[in-house]
Amino acid sequence: MSDLYKEHILDHYANPRNWGRLDSPDIAADADDPSCGDQVHLEIDLDSDGRVAQVAFEGEGCIISMASTSLFTEYIKGKTIAELEAISEEDVLRVLDAPVGSGRRRCALTPLRALQAGLRKYRRRAQGDD
Amino acid sequence: MLDVERIRRDFPILCRQVHGKPLVFLDSAASSQKPLQVLAAMEETYRQCYANVHRGVYTLSEEATCSYEEARDKVASFINARAREEIIFTRNTTESINLVAYTWGRTHIGPGDRILLTEMEHHSNIVPWQLLAQEKGAELVYLPITDEGFLDLDRLDDLLDERVKLVAFTMMSNVLGTIIPVKEIVEKAHQVGAIALVDGAQAVPHMPVDVQDLGCDFLAFSGHKMCGPTGIGVLYGREELLEEMPPFLGGGDMIRRVELDHSTWNDLPWKFEAGTPAIVEGIGLGAAVDYLTEIGMEAIAAHEQEVVAYAMERLSALPGLKIVGPPAEHRGGVIAFTFRNIHPHDLAHLLDLEGIAVRAGHHCAQPLHRRLGLVATTRASFYLYNTSEEADRLAEALEKVARIVGK
Numbered sequence: 176m177s178d179l180y181k182e183h184i185l186d187h188y189a190n191p192r193n194w195g196r197l198d199s200p201d202i203a204a205d206a207d208d209p210s211c212g213d214q215v216h217l218e219i220d221l222d223s224d225g226r227v228a229q230v231a232f233e234g235e236g237c238i239i240s241m242a243s244t245s246l247f248t249e250y251i252k253g254k255t256i257a258e259l260e261a262i263s264e265e266d267v268l269r270v271l272d273a274p275v276g277s278g279r280r281r282c283a284l285t286p287l288r289a290l291q292a293g294l295r296k297y298r299r300r301a302q303g304d305d
Numbered sequence: 306m307l308d309v310e311r312i313r314r315d316f317p318i319l320c321r322q323v324h325g326k327p328l329v330f331l332d333s334a335a336s337s338q339k340p341l342q343v344l345a346a347m348e349e350t351y352r353q354c355y356a357n358v359h360r361g362v363y364t365l366s367e368e369a370t371c372s373y374e375e376a377r378d379k380v381a382s383f384i385n386a387r388a389r390e391e392i393i394f395t396r397n398t399t400e401s402i403n404l405v406a407y408t409w410g411r412t413h414i415g416p417g418d419r420i421l422l423t424e425m426e427h428h429s430n431i432v433p434w435q436l437l438a439q440e441k442g443a444e445l446v447y448l449p450i451t452d453e454g455f456l457d458l459d460r461l462d463d464l465l466d467e468r469v470k471l472v473a474f475t476m477m478s479n480v481l482g483t484i485i486p487v488k489e490i491v492e493k494a495h496q497v498g499a500i501a502l503v504d505g506a507q508a509v510p511h512m513p514v515d516v517q518d519l520g521c522d523f524l525a526f527s528g529h530k531m532c533g534p535t536g537i538g539v540l541y542g543r544e545e546l547l548e549e550m551p552p553f554l555g556g557g558d559m560i561r562r563v564e565l566d567h568s569t570w571n572d573l574p575w576k577f578e579a580g581t582p583a584i585v586e587g588i589g590l591g592a593a594v595d596y597l598t599e600i601g602m603e604a605i606a607a608h609e610q611e612v613v614a615y616a617m618e619r620l621s622a623l624p625g626l627k628i629v630g631p632p633a634e635h636r637g638g639v640i641a642f643t644f645r646n647i648h649p650h651d652l653a654h655l656l657d658l659e660g661i662a663v664r665a666g667h668h669c670a671q672p673l674h675r676r677l678g679l680v681a682t683t684r685a686s687f688y689l690y691n692t693s694e695e696a697d698r699l700a701e702a703l704e705k706v707a708r709i710v711g712k
């Protein structure tokens with residue numbers, strides 16, 4: 176029926192990777208879109224080198240936003256904060272590897288919005304600690 | 306009975322293919338397609354007699370003015386207004402409602418006054434009243450809906466008292482499809498001294514509407530949902546109300562005399578039409594009204610009823626498909642539904658790949674979706690050019706979607 180709903184996308188939707196919650200995450204944030212009801216809660220644990228050690232997410236939404244978030248959680252493992260901050264929209268779409276077009280771009284970028292909200296909170300907290 | 310085959314030939318876009326499949330256009334509730342007759346009237350104007358309207362003393366301007374003002378007469382008779390002065394051209398339903406909120410509302414609504422809306426309103430019949438209520442310290446009250454998707458009219462008497470100055474409600478829900486007993490509500494509103502504004506965005510394109518019979522004080526609707534172009538809408542208002550209302554936007558055309566520190570207003574309807582209007586769009590709307598009138602609004606309503614009843618039967622036979630709103634005999638050409646756990650955006654997207662255009666989301670009715678316990682629905686809406694075969698195509702495509710993403 177479509178290139179967009181490819182096997183790997185449907186698989187990540189049906190079997191999301193890194194599903195659940197962490198005990199005391201270093202970074203945690205939500206992305207939601209009231210217009211379509213997509214909702215993602217993303218959590219990240221950093222190791223002593225400041226790299227992503229564990230990731231978890233929970234959420235509800237369309238196939239594209241859920242599959243994109245699932246793929247994203249695999250993609251960010253092992254990255255430093257600086258590397259997380261450098262992730263671009265194009266990176267997320269490359270990881271998703273499906274032709275989202277302009278209509279579904281916002282769905283695909285849901286995990287990036289959650290990450291960026293999490294990083295903002297993380298930075299504010301880090302500055303507050305100084 | 307409509308000759309749908311002949312009607313379809315009037316809409317060139319319906320011959321289009323989308324993703325290699327014949328287009329099935331099921332989103333007319335958002336905006337309808339346009340027949341050749343409307344396109345021709347607009348093109349003819351641009352080619353033959355386009356000029357700015359009013360005050361022109363040369364031939365082109367006189368001709369353009371004549372066609373534009375003729376469109377107003379057509380609209381007036383289409384909804385059976387008493388006079389052409391009662392037809393104000395706006396951009397769309399939204400602007401028509403805002404016009405009433407800014408002019409009638411600002412002069413008649415004060416602290417402690419109430420505005421009665423319903424739980425099934427489109428955002429355009431909620432937000433203007435919120436802005437007004439915030440400015441004036443007035444209160445919004447909502448008539449609830451029943452679980453079946455009807456207005457809970459038993460609650461109307463409780464909610465209607467002397468504090469209510471305005472009752473504003475849709476004649477047909479753009480999500481549930483429910484057709485509202487307008488006359489009954491208008492009568493009750495008038496009994497407590499309130500005025501009644503009817504949002505006719507979904508009703509005027511699809512069924513006969515007679516403002517004198519309904520008794521409403523204002524009626525708002527959009528040209529683009531009734532085979533006309535975008536950028537032109539209508540506010541019908543009772544002449545006595547329009548006469549005493551202050552103007553909406555200030556500028557050219559709406560004035561009689563401008564001094565340095567004050568001005569006097571033009572006559573109705575121009576008092577509410579500042580600046581160069583949507584001339585060609587107005588003429589296009591006139592052509593759309595001619596087109597619909599010739600086919601007949603009764604016949605259009607009957608046709609939609611038949612197609613919707615058939616579509617509801619087909620769709621509700623699909624496992625996991627839930628339709629929101631009342632049975633077919635109480636609704637217009639709108640079917641909003643959920644299908645298994647498939648997100649409406651995915652559904653609309655997958656249907657598009659089958660050439661089927663439906664809308665997914667909250668359809669500008671978030672409070673209604675919250676009341677239904679849903680974030681979003683998928684909506685198929687039907688118009689005079691849709692057929693039962695297209696309902697079959699929709700049902701078959703949904704079965705295919707279920708096979709692919711059935712989780």
Ligand SMILES: Cc1ncc(COP(=O)(O)O)c(C=O)c1O
Pocket residue numbers: 334335397398399400427429430475477478479504506507527669
């Ligand atoms: C019931 C209802 N009211 C108002 C509107 C707003 O119409 P417009 O966007 O043309 O102003 C719509 C259109 O979606 C509608 O369905």
